[in-house]
Amino acid sequence: MDFRLSEEEELIRNTIRDFAENEVAPRAEEIDRTGEFPADLIKKLADMGMMGIPIPEEYGGGGASYMSYIVTIEELARACASTSVIVESHVSLCAEPILKFGTEEQKKKYLVPLAQGKMLGSFGLTEPNAGSDAGGMQTTAVLDGNEWVLNGSKMFISNSGVADITIVLAVTDKEKKTHGGISAFIVEADNPGYSTSAPLDKLGIRGSHTCEITLEDCRVPKENLLGEVGQGFKIAMWALDGGRIAIAAQALGIAQAAYEEAVRYSLERKQFGQPIGRFEFVQGMLADMATEIQAARLLTYYAAWLKDQGLRYTKEAAMAKLYASEAAMRHTIKNVQIHGGYGFMMEYPAQRHMRDAKITEIYEGTSEIQRIVIANNILKEFSR
Helix, strand or coil: CCCCCCHHHHHHHHHHHHHHHHHHHHHHHHHHHHCCCCHHHHHHHHHCCHHHCCCCHHHCCCCCCHHHHHHHHHHHHHHCHHHHHHHHHHHHHHHHHHHHHCCHHHHHHHHHHHHHCCCCEEEECCECCECCCHHHCCCEEEEECCEEEEEEEEEEEECCCCCCEEEEEEECCHHHCCCCCEEEEEEECCCCCEEECCCCCCCCCCCCCEEEEEEEEEEEEHHHEECCCCCHHHHHHHHHHHHHHHHHHHHHHHHHHHHHHHHHHHHHCEECCEEHHHCHHHHHHHHHHHHHHHHHHHHHHHHHHHHHCCCCCHHHHHHHHHHHHHHHHHHHHHHHHHHHHHHHCCCCCHHHHHHHHHHHHCCCCCHHHHHHHHHHHHHHHHHC
8 A cells, every 4th residue: 555645635735734834833822822713824724725625626625635634634733723623623524514415506505615715614413411422412403384493502513603504413303313313404603593602611622612502493494404304313424434534633633743842852851961852761752652643643544545535434534533532642641741840831832732632532422432433343344
């Protein structure tokens, strides 16, 4: 297998790395401290064509490979995890599902401006009492003439409060529970009955606005049903499969940033008359970081390659997210440890990477859910 990026993918990586290092990284501390949504950076990314990079050109996107999108998320996360997940939620959880399941009219109305960065998207699945258990969903949608009437609430929704549209999952048949009982709807943020809370005060990725969405007799045109009635759970699982590869890339970028900081600091910081990087226990931590980050990168790139080839990737996406997110958590902690007392200070980025890394083990499927997905796929393979 050829692990090299294509010329186009390498060009995209170099372009986004240059932007991330010069435009995004200098803002990362401020974004984290203030919790301000980096609208100007997202506008610049849109102008660069990065808000729809894997979307076909006919729908306003860049027409690039999924791998190009993954390296984009990785490079952005290396500079600022908040900025990376804004793009990830927009592309993986909103634009791509509309590309896959939307009607031609929906693609023209919503996908084109999403891919061009003229609209921002979000994805409403999680609820206050329904996270990993989608079967516990309580938001409902009832058909009334030519409109669907939505009632309920969604929790921890990335990009909400600033998104122009949200793909909302709602129960349309209570008897069928999860499979066949949930449908997906494209809901515009200015719809009467749609409202969001103030941004939630989070431990990490603080520049990514995360709000609660409330739906009170929110009327959605019949033509805004995404896919077919009862297809919502399938749409959500499909979106999360791809999203998990992108979250793995986010975790990878965070871990890479922490690793680079740890190496630099170990060469600069002196104790007992020599750089701490000369001590074997520090060298052991650096070796573990380098090895596991490379393993995470290969898992992530392999899952992206499978998606680009049109092959099944559910298990591999879960493996990539599980390993990359847990590696990011381990190694951001090691970075803090290598920095010692300075790692505990807010003025050093080590603590920010550690806080940002934690969420990658939780959203778009917790590590526990990833293990279930992997195991279920293994058992299916051996039962054939």
